[in-house]
Amino acid sequence: xxxxxxxxxxxxxxxxxxxxxxxxxxxxxxxxxxxxxxxxxxxxxxxxxxxxxxxxxxxxxxxxxxxxxxxxxxxxxxxxxxxxxxxxxxxxxxxxxxxxxxxxxxxxxxxxxxxxxxxxxxxxxxxxxxxxxxxxxxxxxxxxxxxxxxxxxxxxxxxxxxxxxxxx
Amino acid sequence: xxxxxxxxxxxxxxxxxxxxxxxxxxxxxxxxxxxxxxxxxxxxxxxxxxxxxxxxxxxxxxxxxxxxxxxxxxxxxxxxxxxxxxxxxxxxxxxxxxxxxxxxxxxxxxxxxxxxxxxxxxxxxxxxxxxxxxxxxxxxxxxxxxxxxxxxxxxxxxxxxxxxxxxx
DNA sequence: TAAGATTGACTGTTCAATCTTG
DNA sequence: CAAGATTGAACAGTCAATCTTA
Numbered sequence: 001x002x003x004x005x006x007x008x009x010x011x012x013x014x015x016x017x018x019x020x021x022x023x024x025x026x027x028x029x030x031x032x033x034x035x036x037x038x039x040x041x042x043x044x045x046x047x048x049x050x051x052x053x054x055x056x057x058x059x060x061x062x063x064x065x066x067x068x069x070x071x072x073x074x075x076x077x078x079x080x081x082x083x084x085x086x087x088x089x090x091x092x093x094x095x096x097x098x099x100x101x102x103x104x105x106x107x108x109x110x111x112x113x114x115x116x117x118x119x120x121x122x123x124x125x126x127x128x129x130x131x132x133x134x135x136x137x138x139x140x141x142x143x144x145x146x147x148x149x150x151x152x153x154x155x156x157x158x159x160x161x162x163x164x165x166x167x168x
Numbered sequence: 169x170x171x172x173x174x175x176x177x178x179x180x181x182x183x184x185x186x187x188x189x190x191x192x193x194x195x196x197x198x199x200x201x202x203x204x205x206x207x208x209x210x211x212x213x214x215x216x217x218x219x220x221x222x223x224x225x226x227x228x229x230x231x232x233x234x235x236x237x238x239x240x241x242x243x244x245x246x247x248x249x250x251x252x253x254x255x256x257x258x259x260x261x262x263x264x265x266x267x268x269x270x271x272x273x274x275x276x277x278x279x280x281x282x283x284x285x286x287x288x289x290x291x292x293x294x295x296x297x298x299x300x301x302x303x304x305x306x307x308x309x310x311x312x313x314x315x316x317x318x319x320x321x322x323x324x325x326x327x328x329x330x331x332x333x334x335x336x
Numbered sequence: 337t338a339a340g341a342t343t344g345a346c347t348g349t350t351c352a353a354t355c356t357t358g
Numbered sequence: 359c360a361a362g363a364t365t366g367a368a369c370a371g372t373c374a375a376t377c378t379t380a
Binding site for chain 1: 324
Binding site: 220222249250252253256257260271275276277278 | 347348349350351352356357358
């Protein structure tokens with residue numbers, strides 16, 4: 001059905017033409033990874049630490065600050081997440097005792113998220129197995145020089161996404 | 169806080185060491201794209217066609233079959249989705265009239281999903297703008313030769329993910 | 337009034353239980 | 359009993375409203 005007859009018609013000719021052959025197969029490889037890799041990382045985190053990707057990264061980002069503190073809006077920006085999403089995430093982390101929130105003393109509009117001792121311990125416990133997973137699934141299978149090439153391509157893709165959606 | 173003093177301690181030394189410097193930055197670029205690209209594609213589909221990624225691909229996969237038919241389990245396999253998820257997706261597509269389901273006559277355990285005329289029209293309508301988006305966000309920003317390199321790397325990452333999680 | 341932040345309703349995915357066919 | 363498929367409850371993320379501080 002809907003075989004290409006070689007003729008030209010305006011619309012509805014055969015199956016919709018996606019991309020050129022090599023593009024199709026590259027896109028299939030890419031979207032398979034986009035579909036499978038994040039859930040695989042999530043499952044490892046949930047299984048080993050009962051944290052999801054965003055929760056883990058929230059702890060990680062806080063731990064990178066000298067005072068283990070960041071404003072909600074900063075955190076959202078860096079995590080490429082909406083403030084709403086981050087607010088839900090931090091609320092969950094707060095009820096687990098890993099983070100606490102307090103208004104910024106210098107400007108009450110800001111809320112600071114602060115990593116607790118328990119949160120820091122949790123992260124230190126969790127990080128090694130997660131890093132190991134990332135290594136195993138990604139870095140171990142890259143060939144020399146590939147990492148730099150991938151990074152460059154990803155940075156351009158990121159820029160294109162940002163350009164297409166000015167302000168999330 | 170938690171500065172590296174140069175000393176060796178068993179645990180809890182400084183911030184958890186992720187990966188080496190260049191790996192960290194490559195991973196940040198990569199995870200940013202993993203985080204942002206799929207939602208960006210979803211938003212384009214939802215906005216322009218009121219379909220999500222999985223719904224769109226279900227229609228697309230069916231359209232690639234000569235008889236516009238596939239078994240649920242086949243469809244799930246190819247979409248890298250669970251049968252449960254696919255079942256929910258197809259139910260939605262069915263209530264919209266884009267797909268219909270019927271038991272396989274040769275073996276009643278299988279269910280066939282069949283693209284309707286309306287579903288095919290929907291796909292034909294939807295595909296061009298989606299392809300355009302994929303082009304703009306991905307292929308347009310890749311440099312010559314990069315596509316092949318990316319594909320090769322992604323195929324290896326995919327294999328690693330599959331190997332790590334034998335049977336989803 | 338604008339920017340930061342929170343909330344609640346809604347939607348899609350997951351997981352475990354269940355049903356059905358061979 | 360196993361494989362294919364479906365279902366419903368639980369849960370995370372999104373979106374639009376709302377609240378607060380300056």
